[in-house]
Amino acid sequence: FTAIMSSRFPSSVADQVRQASEALKRATEDGLHRHSVRLLLPLIGATELDDWPGGSRQMIEAAYPLMENILTNTGAERVSQSVLDESDGVRAIMAQATEAKDDSCAVLLPSADTIPQLQTLEKQVGDTRNLVIANPQWKRQSDFGFFGRKNKIDFAETFVPTFHCTNLIVEGQQARILRSHPGPWRVFVSEDQRGVIEWKEIGSKEFLATKPEGWNGKAANSKDGGRLFDYGQPTYQEISEMIVSQEGYRPPTVTERAAAAFTFNKDAL
Template identity: 25%
Template structure:
């Protein structure tokens, strides 16, 4: 069973392993989400490049805009693959491309991302820290539901980490979603595991100790897995409180 990461380095390693496992299992549309306040995506994305390069597939990297792509080309040095903004004229899918990495696409680019993913067909596509769910959340009625069904629901989350106040959500493929809570003993304890991502009222019920239909176990039935409280999550939760209060 995956444990809470002790620092950002171990979180990246977990994400890499989970994504490799998901790709090896035949999954073709994946999301990696490090849902951490104030996270700078450029150095994080660079840390993932060796994993994709080692797959020995022809890679193509997309940023939301040409400026970010140009900055990456400058900072990362020469790469044997193209790094483009999604709206650039050269940002098209080529027949010999084999793997596509979209870095932090937002709801603004959702139609472009969908179009490029459709062109990619059954070739692997990975979204790193996507910000696409907002548009499905704010979409009114049928339009929002249609977008989620047509595009967002075609992806699975290979890795997810989100610190909360006195809790954390973790998922590393193929393990289920986990909710960890801070205890009174300077540690974190696994509260529950479930098939689907805990959100909204369901997450509130989990954190309050109320069982939900999706849970694979209740606090009394889950083995008492514990993780030491560490500076990494403590600092993230301090930042979380500063940003939300």
């Protein structure tokens, strides 16, 4: 079975799950077995895609059914769960398929503190089965502390962003980043079409499969706690340049910027 790649931004929670499932299938067919999946989490009881404002335990509750559906869509017949970290409630979903060789595992919202448990879990999963981290919480090298930092960072960076969906405010506009294996990073901005929010693609950036030589030695990558290898994800500045280079672009007024920020914050509540 070959999954078909969608050309548009996910229009709903169910659509996001479908696109993530297809990306995971394609990546597995291509021989990848260490995946990072980043999802926009729905407000519990809501049906629209939103960023999630709650703490880690609430986020895990929102992420669990999405990841369970993704694993089911990719071959799981039975799933069970276990808690890896009692303090944060970090959870692992064990997925059993028809054949043991197709079993998989997903860990929800792992933190830098759970790297040792992840490394143990990876050995149990093996090299030829899928291990997925969903919405990992680390953001920079300094998150991994001092003892054994390089080993932890190297391990965290082995998880390839098979599917990635995030949102942010850039130049007073709501923007979203989408990456679905094996495609590039794609950037969308929101447009109000007669009261309906549509997502318009304004640019893309090549996906970097391997870490460039001298990554850690670059001054720009050593700021703000040290930048983790991000497989070429567009930076804030690059997204800003995509926005302002659009035909007919005009800078938003102060009022428009405030309205965009208010809407963005409201969507996250």
